[in-house]
Amino acid sequence: MLQEISNTMHKKPKLRLVALLTAPILWLVVAYLGALATLLVAAFFTIDSFTGNVIQTFNLGNFHDMFTDAAYKNVVLRTVGIALLVTVVCTVLAIPMAFYMAKIAKPRSQKILVALILTPLWASYLVKIYAWRTMLEPGNGVLDWLLGPLGFSSPGFGGPAIIIGLSYLWLPYMILPIYAGLERLPNNLLDASGDLGAHNWHTFRRIVLPLIFPSLVAGSMFTFSLSLGDYITATIIGGKLQMLGNVVYQNFSINLPFAATIATIPVTIMAIYLWMVRRTGALASL
Amino acid sequence: MSGSTIVSIRSLKRSFGDVRAVDGIDLDITEGEFLTLLGPSGSGKTTVLRMIAGFEKPDSGTITLAGKDVSQLPPYERDVNTVFQDYALFPHMDVLANIEYGLRVKGFAKQECRSRALTALKQIRLEGYENRKPAQLSGGQRQRVALARALVNQPAVLLLDEPLGALDLKLREQMQIELKALQREVGITFVFVTHDQEEALSMSDRIAVFNHGKIEQIGTPREIYENPKSEFVSEFVGQTNRIEYDGKKINIRPEFVTISRASSTGGRSVQGTLRDAIFVGASTRYLFDTSIGFPMISTQSNNQLKVGDVVTLSWQEEKEFLVQQ
Incomplete structure (x- = not known):
């Protein structure tokens, strides 16, 4: 039976392709593009303010509200700002860490370090953020207890807390691509640069950075987009501060079409980001 | 050989774990000579070269370059340049930028860098290739760019780590002749690492034969070949x-x-x-x-x-x- 199928498949390459790709394409179209399309369409619907029912007629009102209300503009700017800062923090922390792992550590500790970087990814997101809540808690949190004697205090809940929390959450996604990029970077290029008279900082800027740029871009796509869409971290340690995700979440039960309208913003920003990245040529060498 | 000593190595030692890669070496390199470090893989010749360049630090012993102890200096503070086994050209830079790199780093004016790099490019007969990326060059061309990138800095000593190893036989023989001619022309001291005894015999002014981290014999190719001092040398250089x-x-x-x-x-x-x-x-x-x-x-x-x-x-x-x- 299996033999027969296999023989038929061998004779008909098209059938083979269909068998191979039907499931993934169905998944992509229905679950992925379908959801996105629904979101986009719903963004143009409105809601009956009395009954709360969705009225399925095309209408630009939501977009008009979103663009004219300064509050939304502020949320967008704040969210993009946070996502950028998180990306910068992750990059600055990840490069030396990845460099140590790829170029300095012995092969044995290299494997241990990779495992250590991956370990937090197995823990629940919520657990990690609540842990940070305990740490950041003003007055009796771990940070205050640690830093208090030194004259510092916890930043408390708010923007800095969100940046700390998100940077902590997404750091592995930045370290791993940079680590992979540095692994591929031949050591003798670093030797050659030093040999030609370049100090370490010069070698880093002129040789290492340009050659791992695609890895930085890969990492930033994770840290930036994951931060852009986050709302749980903001809810738990953000204090009164809101991110785009919070606005979507709040509107979700009251005004679904408007929530969809807000949700188109991060999608658009990500599309613009990818387009910019594409222009640098970094995607081609990923 | 009449020149003065440019590199002086004394009691040089370096271990990797339990392996004594370089086990007490004394060596004087004469200014302007073509010295080959010859030996089987693992004999310590490359480690000695890397210590002269500054990529490895010796466990003990000294390396003196032009009268100055450089043993503990980083590579960028030594007046030597290296041609690497697999060339180590910077893949994101074109040929010209690769050759200019050392000069730019040292702060020469843009014009000066450009004109010196173009002269070097002419010397290696690759005019017209200045805007190619290393990936667009053949093995022999990459080899020559690596050579130009090092020589353009006019180092006191040029270190060559099996630079012909990756080339096919014909190209290899041609490059041997070119390299020797180039060395005569520029008059820079060449320290050349190879495991190929024929290459060593045909190119060198002197050969140092390495075995188990020690120098077994040092002398002119003729001395080494006709009067090998140890069984190892007689076996490794020619047949006996x-x-x-x-x-x-x-x-x-x-x-x-x-x-x-x-x-x-x-x-x-x-x-x-x-x-x-x-x-x-x-x-x-x-x-x-x-x-x-x-x-x-x-x-x-x-x-x-x-x-x-x-x-x-x-x-x-x-x-x-x-x-x-």
């Missing part, structure tokens, strides 16, 4: 017949063993029965079983011998050499 004759242990190179059909003519001679003949192009290696019980090889121009033929093998006494056991 090691026999006992008249109760004495002697060594004789295969090309000095002549074959004749006449019976013994006095002097050094033994009777040999041809066991095998290996044709190697310009000559043939004849393998004999001899009357004294030791197998012998004679390398001669092609001859009409057949397996089983009985002949007389003879050689001149002064071609024999003794080695330490």
Whole structure:
């Protein structure tokens, strides 16, 4: 039976392709593009303010509200700002860490370090953020207890807390691509640069950075987009501060079409980001 | 050799774990010479080169460059440049940027860098290739760019780490000639690492033969070949017949063993029965079983011998050499 199928498949390459790709394409179209399309369409619907029912007629009102209300503009700017800062923090922390792992550590500790970087990814997101809540808690949190004697205090809940929390959450996604990029970077290029008279900082800027740029871009796509869409971290340690995700979440039960309208913003920003990245040529060498 | 000493190495040692890669080396390199560090892989020759360049720090001992102790200095503070085994060209820079790199780093004016790099490009006959990326070059071209990138800095010493290893035989032989000519032209001291004895013999002013982290012998190619001081050197550089004759242990190179059909003519001679003949192009290696019980090889121009033929093998006494056991 299996033999027969296999023989038929061998004779008909098209059938083979269909068998191979039907499931993934169905998944992509229905679950992925379908959801996105629904979101986009719903963004143009409105809601009956009395009954709360969705009225399925095309209408630009939501977009008009979103663009004219300064509050939304502020949320967008704040969210993009946070996502950028998180990306910068992750990059600055990840490069030396990845460099140590790829170029300095012995092969044995290299494997241990990779495992250590991956370990937090197995823990629940919520657990990690609540842990940070305990740490950041003003007055009796771990940070205050640690830093208090030194004259510092916890930043408390708010923007800095969100940046700390998100940077902590997404750091592995930045370290791993940079680590992979540095692994591929031949050591003798670093030797050659030093040999030609370049100090370490010069070698880093002129040789290492340009050659791992695609890895930085890969990492930033994770840290930036994951931060852009986050709302749980903001809810738990953000204090009164809101991110785009919070606005979507709040509107979700009251005004679904408007929530969809807000949700188109991060999608658009990500599309613009990818387009910019594409222009640098970094995607081609990923 | 009349020049002064440019690099002076004393009691140099370096271990990797339990392996003593370099085990106490003394070496003086003369200004302007072409010195080859020859040895099998793992003999310590590359580690010595890397310590001169500054990529490895010695465990003990000193390296003096032009009178200054550089043993603990980073690579960027040593007046030496390296041509790497796999070239190590910067893949994101074009040929010109690669060659200019060292000059730019040292802060030369843009114009100066450009004109010196273009001169170097001409020297290696790659004019017109300045805007190519390394990936768009052939192996031999990359090799030459790596050479230009190092030489353009006019270092006191140029270090070459098996630079011809990745090239095919024809290109390799051509590059050997070019490299030697280039060295004469620029007059810079070359320290060349190779495991290829023919390459070492044909290019060097002097050869240092490495074994187990030590220098077995140092001398001109002729001295090394005709008067090897140890069994290792005689085996590693060329082939050797090691026999006992008249109760004495002697060594004789295969090309000095002549074959004749006449019976013994006095002097050094033994009777040999041809066991095998290996044709190697310009000559043939004849393998004999001899009357004294030791197998012998004679390398001669092609001859009409057949397996089983009985002949007389003879050689001149002064071609024999003794080695330490």
